[in-house]
Amino acid sequence: MGDIIKWESTMNAALLRARAENKPVLLDFFNPN
Amino acid sequence: MATVSYPNAKVVQFINKRMIPLQVRFDAQSIASDFNVKWTPTIITLDYNGREHHRTVGFLAPEELIPSLLLGISKVFFDADMFDDALSNLNKLLSEYPESDSASEAIYLRGVSLYKSTHNAKSLKEAYERLNTIDPKGEWTKRAYPYRLL
Secondary structure (H helix, E strand, C coil), X not given: CCCCCCCECCHXXXXXXXXXXXXXXXXXXECCC | CCCCCCCCHHHHHHHHHHCEEEEEECCCCCHHHHCCCCCCCEEEEECCCCCEEEEEECCCCHXXXXXXXXXXXXXXXXXXXXXXXXXXXXXXXXXXXXXXCCHHHHHHHHHHHHHHHHCCCHHHHHHHHHHHHHCCCCHHHHHCHHHHHC
């Protein structure tokens, strides 16, 4: 199997990485049920 | 999305290379309320300040998800007046996913990006003509309809 998506789980962490790497954020809302 | 699109190798490669992926439970965080999300799957493209630029609701297969994300990235650049970067992503979308559901909006946004970077109205008319050729009754062809007169 190949790689998996390296999901962040909080907005703060995602925005910190986004600024550091100069990338946009993919925000995915999912329903676990 | 979790069982079909997100495990797809091309999707994994694209997202890990081009975006910062953030996944939150619809029912567990106030962020869903902050973004007024009422249904899943909802996918939103944000800039690094947390501002929204693109949103989709509903399942997207891999061959639709990647061009939709490219459109979202293009809009981040377009909204920042970074038209060369917007055009680069729109051209990639249109060359690699010309049959995707995102293609028509990409043609429209490409025409506007070219116009805003060159101030040559010919790009708007060309966008209309391209849209009218591939999808005469399409939503984005209708939105570009006034440009036929330029």
